[in-house]
Amino acid sequence: MSEERGTYILAIETSCDETAAAIIKDGKQVVANVVASQIESHKRFGGVVPEVASRHHVEQITIVLEDVFKEAGLSIEEVDAIAVTEGPGLVGALLVGVSTAKALAFANQKPLIGVHHIAGHVYANRLQDEFEFPLLALVVSGGHTELILMREHGDFEVIGETRDDAAGEAYDKVARTMKLPYPGGPEIDRLAQQGDDILDFPRAWLEEGSFDFSFSGLKSAVINTLHNAKQKGVTLNKEDIAASFQASVVDVLVEKTYRAAKVHQVKQVIVAGGVAANRGLRDALTNKFADQPMRLSVPPLSFCTDNAAMIGAAAMIAYQKGQRAGWDLNANPGLDLEMYSQR
Amino acid sequence: MTILAIDTSNDAMGIALYQDDQVIAEYVSINKNKHSTRLMPAIAQLMKDANVEPKTLTKIVVAKGPGSYTGVRIGLSVAKTMAWSLSIPIVGISSLEALSLSTKPLQQLVCPFFDARRGLVYTGLFNADGEAVIEEQNILMEDWLNQLKTIEKPIIFVSPDLSKYQMLIESALTQPQWLPDGFHISRPGLLAIAGKDRQGDQVHQLTPNYLRLVEAEAKWLAAQEGE
Ligand SMILES: [Zn+2]
Numbered sequence: 001m002s003e004e005r006g007t008y009i010l011a012i013e014t015s016c017d018e019t020a021a022a023i024i025k026d027g028k029q030v031v032a033n034v035v036a037s038q039i040e041s042h043k044r045f046g047g048v049v050p051e052v053a054s055r056h057h058v059e060q061i062t063i064v065l066e067d068v069f070k071e072a073g074l075s076i077e078e079v080d081a082i083a084v085t086e087g088p089g090l091v092g093a094l095l096v097g098v099s100t101a102k103a104l105a106f107a108n109q110k111p112l113i114g115v116h117h118i119a120g121h122v123y124a125n126r127l128q129d130e131f132e133f134p135l136l137a138l139v140v141s142g143g144h145t146e147l148i149l150m151r152e153h154g155d156f157e158v159i160g161e162t163r164d165d166a167a168g169e170a171y172d173k174v175a176r177t178m179k180l181p182y183p184g185g186p187e188i189d190r191l192a193q194q195g196d197d198i199l200d201f202p203r204a205w206l207e208e209g210s211f212d213f214s215f216s217g218l219k220s221a222v223i224n225t226l227h228n229a230k231q232k233g234v235t236l237n238k239e240d241i242a243a244s245f246q247a248s249v250v251d252v253l254v255e256k257t258y259r260a261a262k263v264h265q266v267k268q269v270i271v272a273g274g275v276a277a278n279r280g281l282r283d284a285l286t287n288k289f290a291d292q293p294m295r296l297s298v299p300p301l302s303f304c305t306d307n308a309a310m311i312g313a314a315a316m317i318a319y320q321k322g323q324r325a326g327w328d329l330n331a332n333p334g335l336d337l338e339m340y341s342q343r
Numbered sequence: 344m345t346i347l348a349i350d351t352s353n354d355a356m357g358i359a360l361y362q363d364d365q366v367i368a369e370y371v372s373i374n375k376n377k378h379s380t381r382l383m384p385a386i387a388q389l390m391k392d393a394n395v396e397p398k399t400l401t402k403i404v405v406a407k408g409p410g411s412y413t414g415v416r417i418g419l420s421v422a423k424t425m426a427w428s429l430s431i432p433i434v435g436i437s438s439l440e441a442l443s444l445s446t447k448p449l450q451q452l453v454c455p456f457f458d459a460r461r462g463l464v465y466t467g468l469f470n471a472d473g474e475a476v477i478e479e480q481n482i483l484m485e486d487w488l489n490q491l492k493t494i495e496k497p498i499i500f501v502s503p504d505l506s507k508y509q510m511l512i513e514s515a516l517t518q519p520q521w522l523p524d525g526f527h528i529s530r531p532g533l534l535a536i537a538g539k540d541r542q543g544d545q546v547h548q549l550t551p552n553y554l555r556l557v558e559a560e561a562k563w564l565a566a567q568e569g570e
Pocket residue numbers: 117121141273274305306
């Protein structure tokens with residue numbers, strides 16, 4: 001493609017419960033972005049049912065594609081490559097996106113690019129703010145809690161990760177025990193704004209110097225507190241439970257991110273993943289890094305949750321490196337980020 | 344007219360090309376759980392061998408299930424996307440009807456079925472014109488055979504899972520019939536022919552023919568009714 005026209009990538013994301021497509025220019029500019037959320041359908045089950053998610057994806061996918069091209073005012077001929085989330089995620093859900101992307105690329109003889117979902121979450125930040133390396137990314141979502149060090153584009157080193165539950169998972173389980181409506185994370189965040197951290201839940205710092213996380217102890221402590229109160233007939237203030245739980249999660253996330261940023265002398269810290277939408281976390285990080293030399297970037301709310309724009313942004317780096325997937329590209333529910341990084 | 348037919352709904356993956364009033368290429372491979380990696384390479388190779396460019400396709404015919412949920416979705420995702428992207432019609436045909444096509448020359452009632460585990464089958468009863476005499480369903484084979492007992496005409500069975508149920512069928516019906524070995528796999532070429540004169544489906548509306556609710560959904564519905 002000619003220099004002045006730029007590079008347009010169509011990206012598809014179906015790793016969990018959002019059917020999404022986007023068209024991204026030069027890895028930075030969102031030309032069109034469509035997300036068909038299934039959250040209303042999964043609400044009745046209190047969580048994402050994988051088979052239900054897969055069924056919705058196949059019903060929605062061509063509609064979402066049509067919408068994204070309409071929104072962009074472009075035709076498929078004007079797109080330079082097709083990108084798709086190949087993993088990690090729910091295998092049946094991923095397969096719809098991967099099959100669709102392959103068919104689209106084959107029918108129109110376009111290059112195909114497989115993208116790691118977490119690389120996508122990290123690159124959501126590049127849609128508003130150019131990266132400065134070395135860079136530290138805190139990725140927090142329902143399935144992930146990771147600290148990732150990047151020395152250049154497309155290079156991901158996991159320097160810390162959860163040893164048990166992901167932060168988002170702990171939110172979901174606590175919310176369920178508190179009988180909050182699904183999805184529980186935003187609900188806890190909302191309640192926490194109105195409560196106080198008075199219950200003194202544990203913070204898992206782990207060994208000296210470790211950037212790993214652990215949330216299962218905290219989760220159990222909250223569940224036990226709720227259980228004990230119920231047995232004694234004591235009513236706890238929901239807002240205070242939420243505030244105390246959230247304070248414990250946020251303290252550890254913020255402090256470890258801060259220490260890692262210092263140790264690795266990074267120029268930029270970015271937050272990514274669904275839990276990056278959490279107000280408590282955003283505020284605490286903003287305060288912590290306010291007088292620090294490194295720049296803090298937090299993606300706009302709409303790019304924290306799953307979307308295809310972030311996949312298109314990450315795909316641009318793979319495109320520039322010349323990475324191309326074959327027609328045998330498969331969904332890989334356990335795709336490893338560092339393996340992906342070494343391609 | 345150049346038709347691409349795709350069937351990944353069960354263990355056999357089949358693709359075919361139909362052009363100038365005949366099936367010009369056909370590929371069948373039993374590759375349980377490998378449809379995702381093998382379908383697109385096979386389509387690319389078949390079309391290359393037949394010298395057919397994607398842009399020259401005029402119709403897509405796809406087997407829409409029942410069968411493996413994942414397999415059905417792989418086929419439908421590829422078929423729908425190609426049809427939508429190339430702006431050509433798409434025809435979805437039941438995988439049971441597709442399976443029944445190989446018995447057409449016999450002009451008899453035909454019962455195609457796929458094993459659906461725990462004694463259940465996906466099945467239906469079709470006449471020689473491919474019309475449903477008894478609607479497709481997901482049913483215990485025992486209960487199904489009890490229904491078939493009341494049919495006076497001879498019934499021919501066709502299924503890749505025949506051996507699993509052959510004894511049960513023989514014990515339930517007086518004169519069941521089946522095709523010889525080698526005729527129990529859906530032929531994608533016949534799928535293409537079956538779809539060639541049919542009106543296309545609305546691409547966005549074409550959905551898999553699962554014949555079964557998701558367990559969580561069935562439980563939820565039952566709970567709603569209970570209230
Ligand atoms: Zn995600």
